[in-house]
Amino acid sequence: MRSTCGTERSGGDDLTTRARIRDAAVARFAREGFHRTTMRAVAADAGVSPGLLIHHFGSKDGLRRQCDEYVLAWFVQRARAEASTDGLREVIASFVADPAATRVPMDYMARAVTEGTPTGAGFIDTMITETEQYVHAGVADGTLRPVDDARATAVVMAMGSLAMLLLPDQIARTLGEPAFGPTVLRRLTGPLLQLYTEGLYTDETVRRITEDSLAALDGAGSHGTEAGPEGSTR
Amino acid sequence: MRSTCGTERSGGDDLTTRARIRDAAVARFAREGFHRTTMRAVAADAGVSPGLLIHHFGSKDGLRRQCDEYVLAWFVQRARAEASTDGLREVIASFVADPAATRVPMDYMARAVTEGTPTGAGFIDTMITETEQYVHAGVADGTLRPVDDARATAVVMAMGSLAMLLLPDQIARTLGEPAFGPTVLRRLTGPLLQLYTEGLYTDETVRRITEDSLAALDGAGSHGTEAGPEGSTR
DNA sequence: TAGCGTACTGAACATGCGTTCAACATGCGG
DNA sequence: CCGCATGTTGAACGCATGTTCAGTACGCTA
Known part of the structure; x- marks a missing residue:
């Protein structure tokens, strides 16, 4: 192990070999997915030579874990930056200047989500939970209209952003x-x-009309379709 | 080639071998994606034996093409059904009765979309174009509020459904x-x-606030960021 | 300078993949 | 009965992949 573990930025040309491999892997995983790269x-x-990847990361899955961690850290840092007005301005400015650069971690996370990795699932969970908190706060201070189901509202709101993450092209x-x-x-x-x-x-x-139809369905289906048709053939 | 080309339903047990292979492939592709199956x-x-798949479909890619066609036909038929009130009721009923059954073509199309196949792209295009027509019609007959950019409105509306297609679990x-x-x-x-x-x-x-900020950005950025920062490093 | 540990190489290995192919079964028209 | 096309098999081939390993280069400590 080395003392410069995990905190190098990927800007300059004087990167650790380890960091260079990680950056290359992140880019490939983002572009082609884990299985195809x-x-x-x-x-x-x-x-570098293929053997060196094993030397540094143990296996392809180990490499993926490091990439997950790195990209997740990128998102956390970015989210923190967006909290302040100046930080948000900077985030927007960097995106306007070079949208393609932002795309790499974005696409990586999109892959993580669609491939169903724990990292992707965790990302969605925090995203929706934070949206839910925003809903609660907004309803409390009168910015948002009162909602019946804050969690479901958060899901609806987040789905739009998620689609933008998954399908930008x-x-x-x-x-x-x-x-x-x-x-x-x-x-x-x-x-x-x-x-x-x-x-x-x-x-x-x-x-x-929609709510009436749903109510009618409830009335008609109350003889057998009520609780738990979920997962019947699973 | 055979005369029973592509029109067998996958309900009974007396399927053509060809159809049985196709169904198995659709299910696998839906569950694990094309590359992993x-x-x-x-x-x-x-x-059956592996050789038979080649005999019937030529290659793995040929098999995929047939599956694409089959699933696309499923969606077209379903969309047609949803047009009539009775058909819609039936679609809903069948989904309530067994949600998992509907999931197979849904997941397949989700894979097609995220893997960037022409079929997936075409699916999205028709989906959004039809939403756009709905927007135009709705604005014309007063059901919907007037919109500035019908296409963009359609995209926003469709993104919600798309997210439900891609991330049901x-x-x-x-x-x-x-x-x-x-x-x-x-x-x-x-x-x-x-x-x-x-x-x-x-x-x-x-x-x-948002529109003011955007206007301010326009004012500030008019010295160099105006036309075409898109794809600068691509 | 000797010794040693770490970064690194590249050939080799085992495995799993898509695909090929020779062979067999079967049904059908002559 | 023959001949042929078609459905089907399963062993084999060639290739690409993840991983291993013996070996080299290099910088550090003594």
């Missing part, structure tokens, strides 16, 4: 933009603000 | 439910209806 490809990207493509950058974010901001401040339906019709 | 595993599931877990079923859908419906009929913010503050 080969140790040899990572080694080649880092300019698809979103950019359907908007006819060349890549996911400030322009795309700009176009999504308007509709999102409209939705959250005044909704989209002009009246209560859809809400009433 | 092996031809041997599919062959074992279908009760994660959503169920964060809601403390054992599986993604009617109960989860029920809990999400309330917040979604609230959001779409009245919004969540109690006033215009957030909208005004």
Whole structure:
């Protein structure tokens, strides 16, 4: 083990070999997913031999664990920065300056989520729990309307951000933009603000109809479909 | 080639061998993704030898193409069914009766989307384009409020459904439910209806602040960050 | 300078993969 | 009965992968 464990930033060219390998692995995992990236490809990207990856990380899974930890730390640091006004401004500025750079940890986390790793699951959990706290606080101070089910509301709110994390390229493509950058974010901001401040339906019709239908389903299904059709064939 | 090409349903036990292989492959691809499922595993599931898969589908990629086509047809048929009231009722009923059955094509399409296959991209495109048409129609007949950017609004609306397609298990877990079923859908419906009929913010503050900040960014960044920081390092 | 531990190499190994192929079964038209 | 096309098998092939290991280079301590 070395004393410079895990705290090197990946900016300059004078990185530890270990850090260079880790950066190469993060990039590959982000771009191609864990299963498709080969140790040899990572080694080649880092300019070392395949054996060295084993020497430093024990196995491919060990390498993944280190990458998970590193990317998670990136997100934590970023979230902390976003808390302050100046930090947020800086985060936005860096994204505007070079959207592609932000994409690497983003895509990595997207892979972690879709591949169902513990890191991805934990990321979603904290994301939704923090959104839930925001909902509670907002309702308490009158910023947000009262909600029935704060947790479910948080899930609905978070799903939008999650989709942006998971499908940036698809979103950019359907908007006819060349890549996911400030322009795309700009176009999504308007509709999102409209939705959250005044909704989209002009009246209560859809809400009433849907809730009536659900109530009717409850009435009709009360003879056998009531509690726990979940996981019947699982 | 055979005359019974592609139109067998996968309900009974008297399936063509070809269809049995296809069904086994769809299930495996849905559960584990394309890259992780092996031809041997599919062959074992279908009760045949590995060589037969090649005989029928030419290659693993050929098998995937057939599966894509089959699942896409399932979605088209389902969308058609949802158009009529009775059909919709039936779709809902079948989902309530056995949510797990619906999950196979859903998970398959989720894989297709996250793995970036043409099928997945096409699915998203049609989904968003149809949402956009719904927005146009709704604005025209007064059901929906007027929107600035119908396409972007459609993207925002579709992202919620997309997240439900991609992360059903994660959503169920964060809601403390054992599986993604009617109960989860029920809990999400309330917040979604609230959001779409009245919004969540109690006033215009957030909208005004955000739009002012964006305008300020435009003013400050007009000396070099205006057109096309997209894909600068790509 | 000798000794030693650590970083590092690259050939080799074992395994699992997609695919090939020779062989067999079966049914059908002549 | 023959001949042939088709469905099916299972052993084998070639290749790519993760991992091992013997060996080299190098810097440090004594």
